[in-house]
Amino acid sequence: MAILGAPNAGKSTLLNHMLGQKISITSKKPQTTRNRILGVVHRTGSQMVFLDTPGIHRAKSPLNTRIVDMALSTLSEVDLVLLVVDAHSPDEPAERLLLDKLSQQRLPVMLALNKIDQVQRPALLSQIERWSGMFPFAAVVPVSAKNGEQVDRLMDAMEAALPVGAPFFPPESLTDLPARFIAAEMVREKAIRLTGQEIPYAVAVTIDSFKEEKSGTRIRIHATIHVERESQKGIVIGKQGTKLKQIGEAARQDIEKMLDAKVFLKLFVRVQKNWTRDTKALRKFGY
Incomplete structure (x- = not known):
């Protein structure tokens, strides 16, 4: 549907x-x-x-x-x-x-x-x-x-x-999306919610690394928040990094609920000028 x-x-x-x-x-x-x-x-x-x-x-x-x-x-x-x-x-x-x-x-x-x-x-x-x-x-x-x-x-x-038919997914399935994608979306959600009006349309998030520690007790995630201008980068980072820390903490909590595991989340912010109007950048970010 x-x-x-x-x-x-x-x-x-x-x-x-x-x-x-x-x-x-x-x-x-x-x-x-x-x-x-x-x-x-x-x-x-x-x-x-x-x-x-x-x-x-x-x-x-x-x-x-x-x-x-x-x-x-x-x-x-x-x-x-x-x-x-x-x-x-x-x-x-x-x-x-x-x-x-x-x-x-x-x-x-x-x-x-x-x-x-x-x-x-x-x-x-x-x-x-x-x-x-x-x-x-x-x-x-x-x-x-x-x-x-x-x-x-x-x-x-x-x-x-709905028509009668065989199920498409096993009984435990919730989505076909990889955990990396949902983790990136949760970071983007917090960046949208916790920043001003101009930021949501300029934000994309990529996962740079997604690794489970050998002990199996924690997952380490490095992600980059992409914006279009230096001024937006300053808004996302905030004074002395307070806004970025707030975004990371809120996203980490949601990711831990999704994965049912402890998560170490490290965020970076990068300026990708005018990416919303750049065909190559749109493909890179999955649009």
């Missing part, structure tokens, strides 16, 4: 809740998700494979164009689309773009009206009526990805709509 929606609709938060574990990074800043994130949910008698995607918007820069193309490409790989909409603060231009793209497909589409914990009931009922008249959804389910309200109902509806 492809999870599609506008930036900040809550797609990644919803996926993490359904999985019961964090694999997709989140923040309040748009375009936090840049890659397709695969998550596997195991239920009694079923297995559901989700593809969390970057927010759909009218892209202008080379980076954002690649991000949107990546998200839309998942439509050729799935049996069902889950459209996630922010019921509290709808993004109408992105919604129109999404509905136009979905109308060109023959896939069944379900709608998750997210963030209902922030919406009064009369307004929610009005939104359900409005959306039901805009597109022939297979189901419209109001949810709160943040607190889990009605998420089980949504999963039941998706499970019932």
Whole structure:
């Protein structure tokens, strides 16, 4: 299933809740998700494979164009689309773009009206009526990805709509992503969350080394945070390195939860000028 929606609709938060574990990074800043994130949910008698995607918007820069193309490409790989909409603060231009793209497909589409914990009931009922008249959804389910309200109902509806078939992944599988990738994403999430407005769009993270010590008691990770300008480097490092230390500590805690192991995390900051507009750099960073 492809999870599609506008930036900040809550797609990644919803996926993490359904999985019961964090694999997709989140923040309040748009375009936090840049890659397709695969998550596997195991239920009694079923297995559901989700593809969390970057927010759909009218892209202008080379980076954002690649991000949107990546998200839309998942439509050729799935049996069902889950459209996630922010019921509290709808993004109408992105919604129109999404509905136009979905109308060109023959896939069944379900709608998750997210963030209902922030919406009064009369307004929610009005939104359900409005959306039901805009597109022939297979189901419209109001949810709160943040607190889990009605998420089980949504999963039941998706499970019932999926075709019968053999499972794609073993019972223990949570994702097909390597630990190195998720570790890099967790560093990027903390850099986004803990810095100013200009930083999120300029940050990429690469893992320089990922080694388990011979004793097996600790994993040593060296990672580089790439930014576009010297001024951004100063923001990420902070006064006397305090911001970088804060980013590293927060990321280390999340990585340890994911790996269930002690982690030594060393961060570096490097200026890669105008990398978001450099085709070669975009390929290097996996976009």
